[in-house]
Amino acid sequence: MMAYYLGIDAGGSNCRARLAAEDGTVLGTGSGGSANTRIGFPELYATLSETAYQAIRQARLDDTQIAEVHAGIGVAGYGRQGASEALRAFDFPFASVAYETDAYIANLGANGRAEGAVLIIGTGSVAHVRKDGRSFTIGGYGFPISDEGSGAALGLSAVRHALRALDGRTKSTPLSSAVTARFDHDTASVVGWMDEATPRDYASFAPVVMDYAEADDAIARSIVEDAAQHIERFIETIFQRGANRCALVGGLSQRMRPWLRERTVSRLSDALGDPLDGAIDLAKRG
Structure with missing residues (x-):
């Protein structure tokens, strides 16, 4: 069976999805509202599901093909206490689901498989660095105590x-x-x-x-x-x-x-790709 890769960027203002075939061809996309962990996990699951199924419906996948989907999901607030466990309890009918922070997938998308950093300035703000095999964030503790410059x-x-x-x-x-x-x-x-x-x-x-x-x-x-x-x-x-x-x-x-x-x-580099590219890369890594 052909494998499919679903990337989801779940941020403070909106949620976006992209479904791709093994060769990288984009088969479908989806979009939704706020999708960070602060909105509540039932609400987050609903937003993730609807956004994902928008992309799946566009691609016209049947149930057998949906079972071959590997998902990579970057979620704002993934680092909050208890968030990882709650997310992993979500019941998606996919072959695999890998979770990370939205900053992590933005870093993967911006720098590809090379190490580097990204500074996200959107609804909130957070930096993410990958260096010498380590991965860490700077800031991003949540509004209003953090999110400077956002x-x-x-x-x-x-x-x-x-x-x-x-x-x-x-x-x-x-x-x-x-x-x-x-x-x-x-x-x-x-x-x-x-x-x-x-x-x-x-x-x-x-x-x-x-x-x-x-x-x-x-x-x-x-x-x-x-x-x-x-x-x-x-x-x-x-x-x-x-x-x-x-x-x-x-x-x-x-x-x-x-x-x-x-x-x-002058110290900044152009992004090589976007967070959804990073989410799909996360899905491929499993």
Whole structure:
């Protein structure tokens, strides 16, 4: 029987799947919503299953072929206590399922089978390094205590500024007005939203922050410049820890890149592939 390889990238904002044949031909893809371990394991299983079966349905695999699928799944929050055991209890009808962090598969995708590092700047932020046979992360402890330089961090700073502007502690700017406009400029509405807000919700403000920073809004610029400093410190630490190359990836990475110093950008390498390439490589490794 022919083997099939399913790669899944389960991140804080979205979940993506890619199904490939043995020769690398892409047979199907899938996409879903938030898929980190913080949403709860029943919810995570549902998202992983639906995203995987979107790709499988596109490929028109029957039950016999599904049993020949080898899956590699990178999950945000995989390192949390008890997560590994809970994930391995998931009942998928595949030949094998290998789990790792989303940072690990991003590293595999960005650097191929060679050792190296990756810094992911998306909803959250985390660095992953493979060096001398070792694999470790830097940062990535979760929002709000970590995720420096990320979309969620940008959004949190923007909401803080907007609330201060509403009660008069700081001057209103176009950024603060754009943020509070989502809540009809009502403080109580912001606070009510905050009680239920997820990192993805905060990260939804990141494009607004970037837009106004690029338009020279003083507060937006200060928020983005602070984020850039955190990203540069990440990159410095990656090389101090022995990495020989580092790729900057993630949904916010390209917009943040112009805010980094030229000497920092010059140290970065282009990614050879994406996290789904890494997830498929993980599936092949078993």
